[in-house]
Amino acid sequence: MMKRRILSVAGALGMAGVVGVIGATPAAAAASTPEAACGSGYYVQESHTIGFDTTTNKPAARVSLLYNASSGNNCVVTMHINGYVGAANLTEAGILVQGGTWKRDKGTYSYYAGPVYASAAGKCVKYTGGIEYVSNGVFWDSYTSAFGHCG
Template identity: 45%
Template sequence: MRKSYAAVLTAVMGAVAVVASTTPSYAAANPASICGAGYSVIDSEKVSNSPAATSYLLWNGSSNCVVTIRATAGKATLMHAKLRVQGGSWKGDENDYTSYAGPVRAAANGTCVMWGGGINEASYTSGWEHCG
């Protein structure tokens, strides 16, 4: 009886190890998939090393989109993404997130934008750029 119990326990532990090793790890979110069809990254800025996060500016031919993405998902922490079209006010998304903030979108055909994002105390804000 003792050998049977040990054999079953060994088999169960082996199965747990196989499942744990095949569980997919977090893959960083894709900025274009967050913003939607037709958006492509035109600029990015690393905003933090710990935890690692990057803000991305995307364009689809008529609108910009901004997202701030952590390199690896983790405990929810304060993150933000922001966008301002010249002549307008800031639009933003700020909250406690585990993987990304945004998307923040605004029509910006033929004008300049300011954009940025952050995580915890680290942040980035561009000057007026990507005009046109």
């Protein structure tokens, strides 16, 4: 009797581990695009690459401004691209609604910073993104838009 319970507990724990791994996979895959990071109904309005790596001749990240017409919300995400996907780098995403204060997400991330959300009905927005990257040294590069996408 005792042996069966131990096996049952071990089996349940093993299944929980499998469920945990299976449950984590779609979430990781969902974060592979700005639209997936921001959520359902968001589409990219504008994006810019940042952090040009001279050793690979490729940018390190892309900052994107997204909008959801149903909710009226904006979203900003800075995603690692090329050889920086999976590498822990200081990364930032932010948005400023005209007349307000910056909302930012800045930290050491392996895939992306954000999403950062803001509602801007009747106002314009400015967005920013940055990444620390290596290219014959360690550098910080960022992009900050002018006010636009007024709604």
